[in-house]
Amino acid sequence: YVVTARAKGLSERKVLYGHVFRNAMLIVIAGFPGAFISAFFTGSLLIENIFSLDGLGLLGFKSVIDRDYPVVFANLYIFSLLGLFVGLLSDLIYTWVDPRIDFERRDI
Numbered sequence: 001y002v003v004t005a006r007a008k009g010l011s012e013r014k015v016l017y018g019h020v021f022r023n024a025m026l027i028v029i030a031g032f033p034g035a036f037i038s039a040f041f042t043g044s045l046l047i048e049n050i051f052s053l054d055g056l057g058l059l060g061f062k063s064v065i066d067r068d069y070p071v072v073f074a075n076l077y078i079f080s081l082l083g084l085f086v087g088l089l090s091d092l093i094y095t096w097v098d099p100r101i102d103f104e105r106r107d108i
Contacts, residue, residue: 025097033090037083 001019010018044057052058056075063071095101 022097026094029090029094029097033083033087036086037079040082041079 001023002015005015005019041057044055045061046057047053048055048058049061056078059071060075062068063075
């Protein structure tokens with residue numbers, strides 16, 4: 001892509017933003033939701049335990065220790081909804097960055 005774009009006489013800025021970043025961002029956008037949710041969950045758990053802050057991480061930790069199962073399930077439900085929302089947002093950004101990708105036209 002880059003060699004052809006430069007051969008056409010495009011500026012380095014158009015080559016970088018139009019060709020290089022578009023292809024590089026697809027990989028980042030595809031792997032973002034899983035990494036974000038796992039880092040967010042473990043990060044909130046660790047930081048809230050270390051600094052004794054009140055939040056979902058500490059609530060989840062204390063509910064597991066106290067065997068408060070409804071609170072554990074509610075905490076998992078909230079993080080699952082957050083994961084689904086981030087996954088949906090990732091798919092929308094994925095189709096915005098590369099319009100050739102269409103999730104509706106899949107033949108299974």
